[in-house]
Amino acid sequence: NAGVTQTPKFQVLKTGQSMTLQCAQDMNHEYMSWYRQDPGMGLRLIHYSVGAGITDQGEVPNGYNVSRSTTEDFPLRLLSAAPSQTSVYFCASTRTGYNSPLHFGNGTRLTVT
């Protein structure tokens, strides 16, 4: 059972470039979310989805887009990378929401120069 698979593990971008962080889960979870983790701060929610075709913004959505065309996949798109987006990104899924155990991907370390 793969759980939550997140790719790539590392990425370096130049300012203005775009890219997509991939996230896939094989547990048939309805709820998926993207977080960023910065030094000295707790994980912060970027975007989340409560099911296929449904997405919503979290605490820090600016500069990011998401879509959820299938239950399994929840990609995060950086439209025009900025140095402020240098961070570690985590994708997570839960069966039904915050009252279910959390499953995290292994993270993507992104550097924007």
Add this chain to the structure above:
Amino acid sequence: KNEVEQSPQNLTAQEGEFITINCSYSVGISALHWLQQHPGGGIVSLFMLSSGKKKHGRLIATINIQEKHSSLHITASHPRDSAVYICAVGGGADGLTFGKGTHLIIQP
């Protein structure tokens, strides 16, 4: 928005010691999560609590809903327990709110 405070921020202890990490929050919740993150590693869910106490191996988590407080205990600590421990609280439209984490180092 819920405010989540963890204490201590940093903790260094000797192997075998009993460890306690605390988490307080400001607004009533539906669930509280304890997570573990090893250096450079991913995040693993340890516990999800809505009331009472849970135990898994040497780890024990308790929650007091009335006092808005949870504790994570590690008995007979071991160097492999060295990690960042993160508390997250959930409930309502704000989703999950995370603490900043407790950096634990267990020395042999």
